[in-house]
Amino acid sequence: xxRFAERLAPWLAILCVLTLAAxxxxxxxxxxxxxxxxxxxxxxxxxxxxxxxxxxxxxxMATSSAVFLIWRLKIADIVAxxxxxxxxxxxxxxxxxxxxxxxPMWGTWWIWDARLTxxxxxxxxxxxxxxxxxxxxxxxxxxxAAAILAIVGVVNIPIIHFSVEWWNTLHQPxxxxxFDKPSMHIxxxxxxxxxxxxxxxxxxxxLMVRVRALILQRENRASWVAELAEKNHV
Amino acid sequence: MTSKKxxxxxxxxxxxxxxxxxxARGQRHDASAxxxxxxxxQRDLRLAVRSxxxxxxxxxxxxxxxxxxPLGIGPGPATLATIAPGVLWxxxxxxxxxxxxxxxxxxxRDGTLEQMVVSGNPVxxxxxxxxxxxxxxxxxxxxxxxxxxxxxxxxxxAAYLTLVVSLLLGTLSLSFIGAIxxxxxxxxxxxxxxxxxxxxxxxxxVLIFGSSAVSAVASGLEASAHLSLLAAIATLxxxxxxxxxxxxxxxxxxASR
Numbered sequence: 001x002x003r004f005a006e007r008l009a010p011w012l013a014i015l016c017v018l019t020l021a022a023x024x025x026x027x028x029x030x031x032x033x034x035x036x037x038x039x040x041x042x043x044x045x046x047x048x049x050x051x052x053x054x055x056x057x058x059x060x061m062a063t064s065s066a067v068f069l070i071w072r073l074k075i076a077d078i079v080a081x082x083x084x085x086x087x088x089x090x091x092x093x094x095x096x097x098x099x100x101x102x103x104p105m106w107g108t109w110w111i112w113d114a115r116l117t118x119x120x121x122x123x124x125x126x127x128x129x130x131x132x133x134x135x136x137x138x139x140x141x142x143x144x145a146a147a148i149l150a151i152v153g154v155v156n157i158p159i160i161h162f163s164v165e166w167w168n169t170l171h172q173p174x175x176x177x178x179f180d181k182p183s184m185h186i187x188x189x190x191x192x193x194x195x196x197x198x199x200x201x202x203x204x205x206x207l208m209v210r211v212r213a214l215i216l217q218r219e220n221r222a223s224w225v226a227e228l229a230e231k232n233h234v
Numbered sequence: 235m236t237s238k239k240x241x242x243x244x245x246x247x248x249x250x251x252x253x254x255x256x257x258a259r260g261q262r263h264d265a266s267a268x269x270x271x272x273x274x275x276q277r278d279l280r281l282a283v284r285s286x287x288x289x290x291x292x293x294x295x296x297x298x299x300x301x302x303x304p305l306g307i308g309p310g311p312a313t314l315a316t317i318a319p320g321v322l323w324x325x326x327x328x329x330x331x332x333x334x335x336x337x338x339x340x341x342x343r344d345g346t347l348e349q350m351v352v353s354g355n356p357v358x359x360x361x362x363x364x365x366x367x368x369x370x371x372x373x374x375x376x377x378x379x380x381x382x383x384x385x386x387x388x389x390x391x392a393a394y395l396t397l398v399v400s401l402l403l404g405t406l407s408l409s410f411i412g413a414i415x416x417x418x419x420x421x422x423x424x425x426x427x428x429x430x431x432x433x434x435x436x437x438x439x440v441l442i443f444g445s446s447a448v449s450a451v452a453s454g455l456e457a458s459a460h461l462s463l464l465a466a467i468a469t470l471x472x473x474x475x476x477x478x479x480x481x482x483x484x485x486x487x488x489a490s491r
């Protein structure tokens with residue numbers, strides 16, 4: 001697995017940089033300005049991929065936690081640990097860019113919109129997961145306890161999402177002037193999909209780097225790690 | 235008195251005490267699941283009744299927090315009436331959080347949890363008894379006191395029944411959901427803040443449906459949909475949470491070795 005991660009990481013990095021460059025170029029330069037929102041809609045190319053990734057990473061985390069609890073695969077636990085901070089970062093980016101976008105569009109930095117609120121709660125779930133990991137001293141129990149928390153969280157996410165959506169429509173149905181999303185023109189959609197791909201690659205690249213570091217850290221007594229360290233004169 | 239004492243784990247200096255060991259093992263072969271659950275329920279109830287602070291402190295906390303709101307926001311009856319459902323619900327939620335720590339902390343320290351795990355009986359069943367006892371000692375008093383606080387918060391009188399029913403269903407879910415967090419943090423010193431950090435995001439649906447049921451009735455609407463959803467959440471958490479709690483307790487006990 002270590003070798004696999006080592007081999008894969010540079011390729012993912014190259015691909016990620018290429019798609020990022022292409023996506024940003026198409027998105028920021030080639031795509032036309034929106035007739036309603038002007039140029040400020042372009043933040044979508046960061047915001048939407050980040051928001052998608054925030055949920056995707058949590059699913060990866062919960063799935064690998066379940067795999068870890070059921071089959072006791074150590075690598076699944078490592079994937080879950082490595083994913084958590086990345087996912088939290090994506091969530092924070094989605095919230096921040098959302099609020100930058102909200103200022104010119106809705107006239108306010110923050111609004112208790114259903115999606116915003118559930119994204120915020122998702123961030124809390126990530127932070128709780130990280131805090132629990134940090135607080136438990138023995139690594140085995142930290143892994144298992146955090147895995148249970150991740151699974152409890154994933155059961156709860158749909159309930160939280162729908163309750164928040166319902167709460168919002170119940171209280172302030174028309175006060176949010178959410179712009180109607182026109183079916184996107186292909187010249188705007190293409191860069192968006194490219195950016196989504198780029199963010200995926202960014203995640204997997206980060207994941208591989210972190211997984212490598214964690215394997216080395218955990219197996220620091222193993223002989224192959226010692227050989228590796230000797231070879232690189234560490 | 236002495237005969238009663240034998241049933242609870244009264245510590246006599248040994249660690250874990252003999253009574254604790256005997257108690258947690260139960261009658262391993264002839265005890266049915268329901269009996270096992272009931273035993274833990276009775277035991278925890280008795281322990282809670284004997285230590286007044288355990289059930290009284292969250293209740294006082296609830297009263298004080300609710301009475302801080304008029305001081306902070308202003309005593310205007312119209313304002314208070316509109317925020318009353320939310321204030322009552324949030325305060326009840328916080329009071330429940332405060333009492334969660336005590337579900338497992340004591341039993342963890344005196345070895346009862348460890349005996350539960352090694353007894354060979356299903357941990358999830360014993361846990362149900364413990365959580366129910368927690369609900370009766372810290373959820374139910376809040377529910378019973380809530381109409382009085384509703385009166386102080388100028389809640390319209392039509393909403394009292396809904397307030398009580400929604401809190402009844404809601405605090406039950408909160409006990410079960412919160413017990414997951416309490417079990418996960420049992421081996422951590424000063425896990426109280428962490429416990430709230432883990433549990434509070436998970437309690438959002440209960441809070442939303444509970445407080446909106448009350449405010450719906452207060453503004454003259456039906457609340458049966460909200461209450462049904464609250465009941466659904468209570469059923470779901472009471473049936474799924476014990477599995478997670480049992481898993482978390484096993485981990486916590488293993489961590490202490």
